[in-house]
Amino acid sequence: MKVLYNDGHVGEIDDAAEELHVIRHTAAHILAQAIKRLYPEAKFAYGPATENGFYYDVDLGDTKINTEDFSALEAEMKKITKENLKIETFELSRDEAIKLMEERGETYKVEHIGDLDPAERITFYKQGEYIDMCVGPHLLYTKGVKAFKLTGVSGAYWKADKNNKMLTRVNGTAFATKDELEQHLKMLEEAEKRDHRKIGREMELFMMSDFGPGSPFWLPNGMAVRNALTDYWHEMMVKFNYEEVLTPQILSRSLWETSGHWDHYKENMYTTSVDEEDFAIKPMNCPGACLIYKNRPRSYRDLPLKLAEAGLDHRYEMKGALHGLFRVREFTQDDAHIFIRPDQITEQVADASHLITAYYAQFGFPYRVELSTRPENSMGSDEDWERAEQGLKDALESMGIDYVLNEGDGAFYGPKIDFHLTDCLGRSWQCGTIQLDFQLPHNFELEYVDSDGTKKQPIMIHRAGFGSFDRFIGILTEHYEGKFPVWLAPCQVKVLPVSEKSREYAHEVAGALQAAGIRVKVDNRDEKIGYKIREARSLDRVPYMLIIGEKEVEAHNISVRDRSNETVQSTLDAFIAKVSKENDERLG
Numbered sequence: 001m002k003v004l005y006n007d008g009h010v011g012e013i014d015d016a017a018e019e020l021h022v023i024r025h026t027a028a029h030i031l032a033q034a035i036k037r038l039y040p041e042a043k044f045a046y047g048p049a050t051e052n053g054f055y056y057d058v059d060l061g062d063t064k065i066n067t068e069d070f071s072a073l074e075a076e077m078k079k080i081t082k083e084n085l086k087i088e089t090f091e092l093s094r095d096e097a098i099k100l101m102e103e104r105g106e107t108y109k110v111e112h113i114g115d116l117d118p119a120e121r122i123t124f125y126k127q128g129e130y131i132d133m134c135v136g137p138h139l140l141y142t143k144g145v146k147a148f149k150l151t152g153v154s155g156a157y158w159k160a161d162k163n164n165k166m167l168t169r170v171n172g173t174a175f176a177t178k179d180e181l182e183q184h185l186k187m188l189e190e191a192e193k194r195d196h197r198k199i200g201r202e203m204e205l206f207m208m209s210d211f212g213p214g215s216p217f218w219l220p221n222g223m224a225v226r227n228a229l230t231d232y233w234h235e236m237m238v239k240f241n242y243e244e245v246l247t248p249q250i251l252s253r254s255l256w257e258t259s260g261h262w263d264h265y266k267e268n269m270y271t272t273s274v275d276e277e278d279f280a281i282k283p284m285n286c287p288g289a290c291l292i293y294k295n296r297p298r299s300y301r302d303l304p305l306k307l308a309e310a311g312l313d314h315r316y317e318m319k320g321a322l323h324g325l326f327r328v329r330e331f332t333q334d335d336a337h338i339f340i341r342p343d344q345i346t347e348q349v350a351d352a353s354h355l356i357t358a359y360y361a362q363f364g365f366p367y368r369v370e371l372s373t374r375p376e377n378s379m380g381s382d383e384d385w386e387r388a389e390q391g392l393k394d395a396l397e398s399m400g401i402d403y404v405l406n407e408g409d410g411a412f413y414g415p416k417i418d419f420h421l422t423d424c425l426g427r428s429w430q431c432g433t434i435q436l437d438f439q440l441p442h443n444f445e446l447e448y449v450d451s452d453g454t455k456k457q458p459i460m461i462h463r464a465g466f467g468s469f470d471r472f473i474g475i476l477t478e479h480y481e482g483k484f485p486v487w488l489a490p491c492q493v494k495v496l497p498v499s500e501k502s503r504e505y506a507h508e509v510a511g512a513l514q515a516a517g518i519r520v521k522v523d524n525r526d527e528k529i530g531y532k533i534r535e536a537r538s539l540d541r542v543p544y545m546l547i548i549g550e551k552e553v554e555a556h557n558i559s560v561r562d563r564s565n566e567t568v569q570s571t572l573d574a575f576i577a578k579v580s581k582e583n584d585e586r587l588g
Contacts, residue, residue: 003137006089006123010140020176024049026087026139027077027148027174032056033130034076035170039063044132045108045158045167053173057156059108065168070150073170077148084143085127089136097122097133108158109133147181148174151188155320162318187425194425196477197324202539203482203490205473206325214322214329216470221490224519225473228488230310232362232586233334233466240355242308242336247288249312253278258443259287268315285311286437286462289337290444293458298339298448303458304348305339310469325474332469338461339446345391345459349417349434350398352463356419356432357401359465362586363476363485365421368428369401372409372416379412380438388436388459389415413439414459423479431467431475436460482541483563486582493520493579494542496532498549506548509558509572516576517583537563544579 001019002010013019028047031054035042039060047056058065065073092100094113101109112133113122125134127142139145150172158164175181192198200206205222208215218226237244250272256262261269261283270281282288289307298305311333321327340348360367371392374385392415396403403417410416419432437460440446447455466472476484486492493513497506506522513520523532529547536545547559547567560575561567570578 002140004087004089004125004140006091006121006125006134006136008089011137020174021049022137022139023145023176024054024174025134025136026142027145027172028054028056029125029127029130029132029134029138030077030080030142030145030148031073031150031170031172032058032132033080033127034073035065036130037076038072039065043106043108045112047132053151053171055169055171057158057167057169059158059165059167065153065170067150067153074148074150080128081142081145083128084141086141087138088126089123089138090126091121091123094118094122097124100124100131101133104131106133145174147176147178148172149181149185157318157320160318166320191425191427191478194478194481195324196326196474199477199482200324203541205477205490208324212330213319214317214327216325216328216330222473224490225484225488226469229466229469229473232487233310233469235586236355236358237308240306240351242306245289245292245307245309247282247285247292247309247311250274250279250281251288253280255287255291256280259290259440260443261287270314270316281314282311283313283315285309285313285333285335286337286440286460287444290440290446290460293337293339293446294444298446298458300341300448300450300456303339303341303448304344306336307338308336309333311335325470325477328470331471334464334466334469334472336461336463338463339441339448339458340461341448341450341456342387342459345388345436346394346398348461349392349395349436352434352461353395353399353401353417355463356434356465357399359432360419360421363479365423365479367419367421367432369396369403370406370409370418370420371396371403372406372411372418374415375408375410375412377412378410380414384438385415388438392417392434392436411435411437413437421475423475425478429467429475431472432465433462433467435462437462483543484541485586486543486579487586489541489543490519491521491540491542492518492583493544493546494536494540495520495522495546495548496529496536497522497524498529498547501550502548502553505553505556506546509546509548512572513576513579516580518576518579533561537565544575546575 001013003013003022005011032044032047035058041061043059045057097113098110123135125132125136125138152171154169155166156169158167203221204219206219207217209217253262269283272279292307313333314330317327317329338348373389414436416433416435418430420428420430422428441457441460446458448458450456495506495510497503510520510522533545536542543563545561547561552559557569557571558575559567560570
């Protein structure tokens, strides 16, 4: 594909991902040009390509754009592509750039120029009457954008700052071919069907309230799922030799100053005052783990010290960014902090990787791995960083895990490994992470007595597998479309009596299932059996339905119908053994 760079030269790219990025970037400019034609008063902010498409943030004054306006916008965009406008680029000095944008009424662009480094080049792209400040690259002509679709509209603060004006964000996507676009749109339709917020309402898993924005209310069915996942987590902590701890919700300002969060993370923290002292509700669990480590003297023989915590955390997120269980202000982190000697890096990183990959194997998630190395703003010695990065590489290679090197994207306190799982729709989710940290042990003056009697500083590993219980349940809900595996289902068995004559036996069956530790409900409503079956399958999504009619009462057995709608006769004991076995299979 031929593309136009901002220095005016035409280059060739043959990487599919780069090509798609250029197509989407050009589509964002075509969208902006279409908006300007239909809404001449529009003023533009940012309009980048993204992983899944593109968007443009625009100030329309008192005018509103909604999805009903998309057909007109898309028609104008198609007109622009058919005009086959040549795309050109040019560079201006800072003063010339400001003058041009002021003449065109682009106040946000003028402000953006003021934020740029004085040494930075200011380049523009032009297509027909439309001019946009941009670094490119772009296609050579507008006809190169052949397949696009507008997908949504939302609000977005200028510069992502809640103190600034709320702009209109128009989202879209574009692909190289119409077939690829069609395939993507079908995936979006399927994703809409699987939306965990919709399924959460239907299955009564969780709710949200304006009285606590971004804080899930877990309903009885959702708590059943959450408890089952938490039980699995507890069992895995035992299997991988972790010790569980729990740290306080509210801790003093001095702790967060020591950890560095008060200076670098305060805008994301909720603060309060107690006894005329500043406190913060914890946004993360690691400083508390450091205090537990420091609670008594430690020897090299005590390491590794593996502390796991299902810690409830709170972080401020802008209201407009909140999204079901995926973007919340309150969540429970499946956290762990592992304190190690330098010679234990490879061994313990491999152990943490085994745990995370075991999680994903349990749910059938394929995954990819990124290793992020030392960033420019890092702290610590070259020797520490080299040893840490090599330790991560050795751990991944010892397990035979392929990984992509993400140069310079580690945390300032150490390199990290990120695990990106892929769900049934091909969407990628970054959940698991393993991070090496030299900074917090230094800040908290953590020590252990080594074999030679000298005091040494431990290294800290931050490890998460699910990411958070809340978000992971949202991912699982969409992945399974609410049809959870038996061990995770909120209601594992629904007993459906056909008539009044079979209700007594239905409750006897339910009692035996409950005594065996199986989650069961009886549908006692005076509804036709067909209606009960359809609701249990499509709304409640239960793995098993037991149809109890007069024949079952007489034979003292049960009629079992599963999600595939296959029905078989069974004894109650045999069915209990089957479900109990499926429950036990969660640990392999």
